[in-house]
Amino acid sequence: MREEINQLVTQAHEAYLSLRKTTFKQRAELMNLIADEIEALGEELIQTAHEETHLPVARLTGEKGRTIFQWRSYGAALAAGTVLDVRIDTALPERTPARPDIRKTYVGLGPVVVFGASNFPFAFSTAGGDTASAIAAGCSVIVKGHDAHKKTAQIMGDAITRAIQKAGYHAGTFAQVFPTNRQASQELVKHPLVKAVGFTGSYAGGKALFDIANQRPEPIPVFSEMGSVNPVFVLPEKMKNSPVEVAQQYIASLTLGVGQFCTNPGILVVPAGQQDFQKALVEAAAQVAPCKMLHEGIAASYVQNMNTLTAQENVEILHSASSTEKGVGAAALAFTTAETFLANQALQEEVFGPFGLVVAYSNPKQLEEIAQKIHGQLTCTVLGEEAEIAQYEDLILYITDKCGRILFNGFPTGVEVVSSMHHGGPFPACTDSRFTSVGPDSIRRFARPVSYQNVPDAYLPAELKNANPLGLYRLVDGKITQEAL
Amino acid sequence: MREEINQLVTQAHEAYLSLRKTTFKQRAELMNLIADEIEALGEELIQTAHEETHLPVARLTGEKGRTIFQWRSYGAALAAGTVLDVRIDTALPERTPARPDIRKTYVGLGPVVVFGASNFPFAFSTAGGDTASAIAAGCSVIVKGHDAHKKTAQIMGDAITRAIQKAGYHAGTFAQVFPTNRQASQELVKHPLVKAVGFTGSYAGGKALFDIANQRPEPIPVFSEMGSVNPVFVLPEKMKNSPVEVAQQYIASLTLGVGQFCTNPGILVVPAGQQDFQKALVEAAAQVAPCKMLHEGIAASYVQNMNTLTAQENVEILHSASSTEKGVGAAALAFTTAETFLANQALQEEVFGPFGLVVAYSNPKQLEEIAQKIHGQLTCTVLGEEAEIAQYEDLILYITDKCGRILFNGFPTGVEVVSSMHHGGPFPACTDSRFTSVGPDSIRRFARPVSYQNVPDAYLPAELKNANPLGLYRLVDGKITQEAL
Known part of the structure; x- marks a missing residue:
């Protein structure tokens, strides 16, 4: 050889x-x-x-x-x-x-x-x-x-x-x-x-x-x-005004191509206590038909990595992958609090596939802390009403510090092939940002x-x-x- | 701390x-x-x-x-x-x-x-x-x-x-x-x-x-x-037409600032058998007054590295550093053949200071081989008549492959601060070319x-x-x- x-x-x-x-x-x-x-x-x-x-x-x-x-x-x-x-x-x-x-x-x-x-x-x-x-x-x-x-x-x-x-x-x-x-x-x-x-x-x-x-x-x-977990940060006003829309759009992005994108939004950071939103999220996930993943090895890793993550302390399963067919990946969701997320790095691990971890914050300080503690990412997304974004200047700064592409009111799974595209980001998303x-x-x-x-x-x-x-x-x-x- | x-x-x-x-x-x-x-x-x-x-x-x-x-x-x-x-x-x-x-x-x-x-x-x-x-x-x-x-x-x-x-x-x-x-x-x-x-x-x-x-x-x-040894390649017609000029200009560049430049041309590759040129080279070197180097450590390393290099087999001293004053560096020259140079990597080591190694080639093939075997450099220089350069297309290609800046009929010691300047080059000149x-x-x-x-x-x-x-x-x-x- x-x-x-x-x-x-x-x-x-x-x-x-x-x-x-x-x-x-x-x-x-x-x-x-x-x-x-x-x-x-x-x-x-x-x-x-x-x-x-x-x-x-x-x-x-x-x-x-x-x-x-x-x-x-x-x-x-x-x-x-x-x-x-x-x-x-x-x-x-x-x-x-x-x-x-x-x-x-x-x-x-x-x-x-x-x-x-x-x-x-x-x-x-x-x-x-x-x-x-x-x-x-x-x-x-x-x-x-x-x-x-x-x-x-x-x-x-x-x-x-x-x-x-x-x-x-x-x-x-x-x-x-x-x-x-x-x-x-x-x-x-x-x-x-x-x-x-x-x-x-x-x-x-x-x-x-x-x-x-x-x-x-x-x-x-x-x-x-x-790879990357591509966090999506939802601001309070946006959540108040369009909980169902946010939930449905998130699930659509999360499950696109059976979640097999490097820009898949694996973490969703939301205000705590949103019952309507959580309900809509689980409903939307339940409607997504399980699909064959790229190969059986990836499907097996998906389940294994998800199990490792959901076995962490204070992580609640919101919607579990119900398919047992070999090689198939089903949408799944888990929930945790900002406190738990901030205390446990294992919750930042990428689960390659249609798995989303919902992280609930109780105040703006926690939101900033999450932005400061997340690892380097290909993308980060902010969902917010245009007027409220102005109050989050520091948050935007911390988020930008951690990613190669920042999106407002969109989802990261589409990667346009244009001169203005940056598909990279701070380590460990890439080896050279x-x-x-x-x-x-x-x-x-x-x-x-x-x-x-x-x-x-x-x-x-x-x-x-x-x-x-x-x-x-x-x-x-x-x-x-x-x-x- | x-x-x-x-x-x-x-x-x-x-x-x-x-x-x-x-x-x-x-x-x-x-x-x-x-x-x-x-x-x-x-x-x-x-x-x-x-x-x-x-x-x-x-x-x-x-x-x-x-x-x-x-x-x-x-x-x-x-x-x-x-x-x-x-x-x-x-x-x-x-x-x-x-x-x-x-x-x-x-x-x-x-x-x-x-x-x-x-x-x-x-x-x-x-x-x-x-x-x-x-x-x-x-x-x-x-x-x-x-x-x-x-x-x-x-x-x-x-x-x-x-x-x-x-x-x-x-x-x-x-x-x-x-x-x-x-x-x-x-x-x-x-x-x-x-x-x-x-x-x-x-x-x-x-x-x-x-x-x-x-x-x-x-x-x-x-x-x-x-750092870098910044080879200068002299083509036959140029050497035939202006041996004394090449010698004098080379020594001026080599000894500028007591040779303490990262673009100092430490290797001079010339056609074999040029007695007039060698004589002019040694004469020019002899006229350069020894000067204090940056500090005593650098002066001591200069002598030590030069001695290591000139102690290699088939290396002849053309002009030796005559000053024994502490902290002072004097111009020095050594000579070897292309065969010896190609066979011994130690001859490519940088001697930081006004030391030049003259390498004599007997045919164009040897010249190309040297260009192919030299390590990555900040600069390489070609001294040639404009008409003869056309015959050396491959040589120029090999040289460009090894350096960050190629100069024609000049010397590398000046580094202009302009947008078109590239001061870098393939490893080991730099860690990222x-x-x-x-x-x-x-x-x-x-x-x-x-x-x-x-x-x-x-x-x-x-x-x-x-x-x-x-x-x-x-x-x-x-x-x-x-x-x-």
């Missing part, structure tokens, strides 16, 4: 060097070709993924569209110059000492290893955002294919490979492997020519890779997105700046040339412009 | 929360006030630094100006919106499902601990780039003051404190400590409320902090800039993005409000504009 890995990575390194000769525009074109190949995949892709993941066909069809959009929109942002931002400071020959001409662009870090997630077999797996952003950055990619949807992964991998062949790129630009054991995956991360890792999945998996990568003789960056795994800015995880000083125009990369042949936005002597020099 | 550290960090955390309520513009104003206070420091600063570091008054005067410029120009870039780039994607209510309004800005990571360098007592120390960029990002700062220029550090620290007081900022916004042992410094890095570290200095020091920070329960980013420690982009080390979804205009941070009250450049629906929405 070690020799195979070495060959694979060596090929990826050669491909990386050859990618280094491509312009932003050429890579954007390659990304469009890859999107075309994915678009051309027919029923086989959807049916295979449906069989492997139990995700509904409509959801998978939507996710396919999202995946294609990721490739195209990341490519477009790269080609526009709004992600890997070019800076030019022209020479000042009359200054003492003379200032040379300096220009900065970005190059790919090198071969990137991608570990996809099981819950998004298209958008966060083989052909997902990590692969798209790494190729945009100018990196070759080795995907560790996900065992839970191996055939889907192969169909997607083949589509990428076809596009790479058609476009005449080095064969090592993309590869996918299915190592049979954890050690082989770790060997990949340890290989000296591997220069970065993208991971989406559990805390245990993501943190282990982060540690391995940092203990290499040459440490490399690992972006692990490791400065980067996102969704949106064009995700490209920045895999690129590094290089300055060119006093380099003749003929030898500059296209993005730095005087004529601005790629038509990029560039920061020239402090002003952003698309003009030539 | 532990209790003192805890108090210090707790204060810094409170100050950080209070900084979170400031706008980009307000922080830029604070930075200008700090620059004013430094500007107002008179002869005492320069004289104290001169006595403590032995750096010439003219050099220190220049460095003071550079330091002031850092504060002002980082503040200006922050205020312009060209560093912490704002993205807005407006709502698409008619889309199915409707797209919410999403806007992204940056917040500071939290309290930052800064470890300055001895070789730039102003620009890379207490009031240096790390402190300026962290405050720009919205972080409070605790500086571990440098023992080698303690009084200078105190004068600078007092200036920052005065500006903070005058502007009415929280007293914990800036603090400086002088721990008496390494353990206390490490305790600072381990404190849970500390969220990032900036370091400039030796590999051993920077890597140790990186490891400690990554082994915390909550890992935090450490940007350590750890994606960030710079010079130029406004250094602010990005200490800031993280936060997305605001569906947040009413009244509750958005100033930089995200419809009216664009700060007049920032913003990416709105894919176009960069300074207009209001």
